Every structure is written in structure tokens, then in C-alpha cells.
Amino acid sequence: MIAELGLAALWLAAALAGLQLLFAVRAVRGDPEGSGVRAIAVVQGLLAAIAFTMLILLFLATDLSVELVAANSHTAKPWLYKLAGAWGNHEGSMLLWVTVLALAGALVAIVERNLPERTLVATLGAQAAIALGFYAFLLIASNPFERLSLAPAEGQGLNPLLQDPGLAFHPPTLYFGYVGMSVAFSFAVGALITRDVGAAFARAMRPWVLMSWIFLTLGITAGSYWAYYELGWGGWWFWDPVENASLMPWLAATALLHSVAVLATRDALRAWTIMLAVVAFSMSMVGTFLVRSGILTSVHAFAVDPQRGAFILGLLVLYIGGALALFGWRIGSVREGARFDPVSREGALVANNLLLSAILGIVLVGTLYPLGVEAVTGEKLSVGPPYFNSTAGPLALILVAIMAAGPLLKWRRDEWRALIDRxxxxxxxxxxxxxxxxxxxxxxxxxxxxxxxxxxxxxxxxxxxxxxxxxxxxxxxxxxxxxxxxxxxxxxxxxxFESAYTKETLVAARPGETHRVGPWAVTFQGVEPVAGPNWTAVEARLTANRGGAPIALAPQARTFPTPLTETSEAAIATRWNGQLYTVLGNRDASGRWQLRLWWKPFVTLIWxxxxxxxxxxxxxxxxxxxxxxxxxxxxxxx
Amino acid sequence: MKPKNQRLVLALLALVAIIGAGFLALAGLRDNAALFRTPAELAANPVEPGRDIRLGGMVAANSIREASDGVTIDFIVEEGEARVPVRFTGIAPDLFRESSGVVAEGAFDRRGTFIAHTILAKHDENYMPPQMADMETRDERLQRTLER
Structure with a gap:
């Protein structure tokens, strides 16, 4: 019953999104007052929220007659992961995406009072058009409420790598960020339709850009820390395509955040801000496409289904292409904004925007290049840290240097000499x-x-x-x-600090041996078997000492039975001046255990x-x- | 700068930045993109020492040798007749086994040994590096032919 309710709410929400689009088109042409578009947006948001709530209830109850629950959950899972299981899979996460989108639309409809009504209605129309595509995707290609004709006795479980409290909230955080970009995009489309690009539009868009940027920042920071302690590789950023999928919208959002400030304060950079809003949303769509289409086979890609990939790619092309066409068609008739001197706050922000765009371009090329090459020639290659560090690294340093000077400049016009003094x-x-x-x-x-x-x-x-x-x-x-x-x-x-002063020791140790890493002496006491709620593990007992009270560390090698997986749990001791990071490896033929020890001074400053x-x-x-x-x-x- | 042309100048600057980034990206890719190679491909077309590649194939049966330091292993990656000796220092993934698929990242040294800095093995039944997924299907095809 719950599943059917959810599906019904989803269909109704989709129908309302269609209605919202239709009414918005009519209202923009005729009279925008009292068109009912605001009310429809609110109801559509509520319906989407109901559908998502139903999915959460199904997961909490572990209703195995629903295909999605049976494929991704298990009765023996802790309740937090049952809850997170609702969005820890393809269909559920797409439902979360569209729910956040619809709720954001509802919020715009409720709170926005300063924008001209016509522009607002056009914005809500654009928002409905985006939502409609995702509703269609859910209802046609990935229905989360699909029933099984025969319910299995037990579910298949969740990928154990994803079974982590931090990760339970990682995808929603990023989705809030992605979806905030869609609202900014809708504002840009609305402003283009009514040709009303100015400070009022920038001030309406700015909170959404800021909010989305905050969520993206938190999502990236949390994701980086997750990769750092969960993968056991000691690194904090791997330039993995999935990481890049979250970095690219962040770069675009950072640029947009700064250009929207110029537009709101000084009414300059009009066309550029609109363009950035389109780019930022495109990047969040590209991010969704990379992660959700199964084009990258990794822990993040649950769907290996060509129909879905093609569908998302279709949506991507439709929205970005449509927006660029609208931009090309309308931007000529948008009046030019206020002018400024090259040496000014605006000038510095333009430099910021250009550098961010260049870095974005470099990351985008590096991420898509292997896919492109494989599609065209069949040659398989991978682009890793050497490429990204050598190209994006220097640009990022220049960007940071400009960031130091920018806020010290006056708006409109300033002097070099004054800047040098400051x-x-x-x-x-x-x-x-x-x-x-x-x-x-x-x-x-x-x-x-x-x-x-x-x-x-x-x-x-x-x-x-x-x-x-x-x-x-x-x-x-x-x-x-x-x-x-x-x-x-x-x-x-x-x-x-991390890249310059990290100390690493890799040894095979017998119980009782002591090994040094940086200022620490780490003694290996031995290993013991331990068991958790749905895993068993071999746990090493380590004592680390650098002159004060010794600390105990217990890195584990875990085995999960459903699905059968082995993971490595690093043990990390945090001190004010860095982290001691320990990993337990394999046992060799003579009974020694591999230990990997890192001393990473001030690494915590990153997060x-x-x-x-x-x-x-x-x-x-x-x-x-x-x-x-x-x-x-x-x-x-x- | 004439204020009249400011919009044009900004557009040109943006174009220059994007094209510049494109050139930088292409130059970076030429030097740093790691090719995926199997032992048979390497036998036909060797790669110069020091160049980063990804080597994919099967770990040969009875080929894993542990060095006395306990953290270095030597093994052979094979594909049909072609064999490549590999040395790896570090913690091998749990599912790294003989007679199963592996992708090693690293470069050849001057003596023709592949020095791997990372080894990727099948992680669980759902996860594997994309290149390995293809190898798997090749194996399955082989198996089907044998069964028939």
C-alpha cells in the first residue's frame, strides 16, 4: 500500500509539474498576476516530498516485496543504514534529487517577493521544465516503487564501503548543492525570457547560489575526509572522476558566486553572470550524469543500464542545449551593465572568474577525455593526479594570490599604488x-x-x-x-604540509616489534578477531608513543558476508599538530603482518x-x- | 581601453582564457595520460621505461613470490603467451589472487620489470575497474566456448 501511495504521489507531482509549465508559459505571455503558478509549485513540492517519505518508510520497514528494497537493503542492517539505503542507490537518489528540486521550487514560490512577478513565473516555469524531465526519467526508466511478484526471504544488502555514518549524509548534501544550482539556472532562464537582467535578479538569485555553494563545499570536504579514512590509502584527493563530478559544479558555483556579487552591487557583468549560471547548472547535470549513468564503473555507479545513461544524457543535452540557445537568442537584447576600470574590485573578480573557468575547463577535459577517446578509438587510458596537479595546480596558486588582493580593492576604480600600500x-x-x-x-x-x-x-x-x-x-x-x-x-x-612533510613506514611486523614513523614509535602487540553487527574482522593492537602517554590504535581488516566484501578500516589518532594514520595489511608466509604507518603533520587543516x-x-x-x-x-x- | 569596447574586451578575455586552458589541458594530457595495456599488446608494442601506464591481465598461477622484507611481492601478469614481470611494494588488495584479474598502475624500469605503485583487484562482486569488466567478459566468452 505504501509503495502504491508513493507511486501515485509521484505521478501526481509529475502531472502538476506539467501544469505548472503550461500555466507559466500562458502567464508570461498574458497576465502574470494570479496565474496560480506559485500555488501549483507549492503543491508539487509537497507531493514529491510525500513520495520520498513513502520510500523512506518502505526502507525503514524493509518491505522486501519492493524490488529496490530487496536489492539494496537487509533486515540485519542498523536502522541508520536502512534510512540511508533509501538514497544509497540509483532510483532512490534520483527521487531525492527531484524531491529537493520540487521543494526548492516551492520555497522560491513562497518566499520570493522582490522579483518582478513575470520573471518569477518564468523562473517557476523553467523549474517545472527541469523537474518534468526527472519525473519522466523516474517513471519511465527507474521506478523506485516497482513491486516484485515474489518477495525474497532476505535482501541483498548495501555496499559495505557505503556503510558509514558520514556517507549516509554525503549524497544528500551534494544533491542540495546540485539542486540549488538548478534554481539559479531557472532564475537565469526566467530573467532571459523577460529580458530583466539586473540587480534585483542578482539579489534574488544570490541566496540560492550561496546556499548551493555552501552545501557543495561541505559535501566535497566531507567526501574528501571519507575517502581519506575509509579507503585506507592515506590520500585526501584522488582526482577520481566522481570527485571531479562534485568539484566542477563547485568551481562554477564559486565563479558564479563572485560574479553575482558584482551584478548585485554594481549592476555589471550581466551576460557573464547569466552564462555562468548556465555553466554551473550544466556542471551539476554533468556531475549527475557521470555518477548516475554508470559510465564510470566505480563504487558510486550503481546503474549499469544503457537506457538510463542515454536518458540522462538526453536530458543533459536538452537542458544545456536549450539554455545555450535561449542565451544566444536573447543575450543581444540584454542591455550592457555598468562599466569599470581594470584596476578595481570588479577587475579582480573578472580575473577570479577567468581563472576559475580555466581550471574548470582543465578538470572537465581531463575527466571526459578518457571517455571520449574510448568512445572514438576504443583505446583505454586513464588521466590521474600528474595531469591535474601539473595543470590546475599552478593556476590555483595564481588564483589564491589574486584572492589576497581582490578584497583590498575599491569598487569601480582604484590605484595600483594604493593596492601595494595595502x-x-x-x-x-x-x-x-x-x-x-x-x-x-x-x-x-x-x-x-x-x-x-x-x-x-x-x-x-x-x-x-x-x-x-x-x-x-x-x-x-x-x-x-x-x-x-x-x-x-x-x-x-x-x-x-601534507605533501611536504608526510612520513611513511611500510613494514611486515611480528608481535612485540616497534617501528618508527616521524616522531612516533609504534609497537605492534598482535592481532585479535572481532565481530560487529554484520561483519567480522581481524584487528591489530598497536601502541603509539612519542614521549607522552601512549595511545592505543586498532586498525581492522573487515569481512562483510552480504554482499561478500573485504574492507580495510584505518585507525587514526588526531593530535593538535597532525594525524597518525595506521592500516593493517595482509599476513605473509612467515606469520608477519603488514603495517602501513603515516605521520601527517597538520593534515587536518585541509578539512x-x-x-x-x-x-x-x-x-x-x-x-x-x-x-x-x-x-x-x-x-x-x- | 575605450570604455565603449569593454564588453568586447571581456568576451575576448574569456575566449583567451578558455583556449589557453584547452592548450594547457592538451599539453598535460599528452604527457600524463596513462594508457591501458595488456601483456600481449606490450609484446607487440613496447612502452618506453618511465612512462606511466596501466597494465591489465591475469596473475599467472604459482607466480607470486614474497620478498624477505614482507611488503614487496613479485608476480607475473600474463595474457595467453605474453608475460610481464611485476614488482609491487605495499599492501595488496584482499582480492588480489593468483589466476584472477588485476590492473597494476606504474611504469617499466630499465630492465623490463614493471614497477607498480598501485594494484587494483576486483573489489567485490559489484565493483571492478572498467577495463577489468571487459577482461571478465572475455574470460566468460572463453569459458562458454570451452563448455560447448
Missing amino acids: LALPVLILALALAAMLLLAGPTGILPLLGLTLAAGVAAAALAPLWGRNLRRTPMFTWGMAIAHFGIAVALAGMA FGGCLIALGGLLSLFGRARRAKRVRLREAYA
């Missing part, structure tokens, strides 16, 4: 950091050295906009910018920086909302 202190700190590195830390690679000194200078420059201000009266969004930029410097420092960046975004979001409210109140009283 940068004096950060440059001094940079020079001191460089000297300290050369004197104290000994020789390292050029890139880590550059990264660390740059991080020191940029950290100082990031906080520079706060100097000489009354800190309590500084607007919250200025704090947000300073903290987000500071977070970039912190993350950069973490990356540079701490990521969290700071997201926090900065959050402060900006609240700051903007507060100011908008104050302006509204002032207008109401005037």
Missing part, C-alpha cells in the same frame, strides 16, 4: 614565512614551499578587510568573506579549512538575509 603587511608576513621555512624546515619541493608561504601571506591578507574597522559594526557578510578566504589559506597550508569556507558562506547568507529584511522593514515604515 598589501605591504601581508607581503611582509609572506616573506617572514618564506624565511622561516628556508631556515627551520629544511629543503622541500618547490610547490609545497610556494603553497606554505602563500598560505601565510593570504591568511594575513584575507583578514585585512577587517583591520581598522569597528569589528562589532562590520557587516556579517564582510566577516563571511574574510573567514571564507581565510579558510582557503588554512586548507592550502594543510595541503602543503578544517573546508569547514571555515562553508562557515564564511553561511555568515554571508545570514548577513544578506538580515540586511534584506532591514531594508524591507524600512520601506514598510517609510
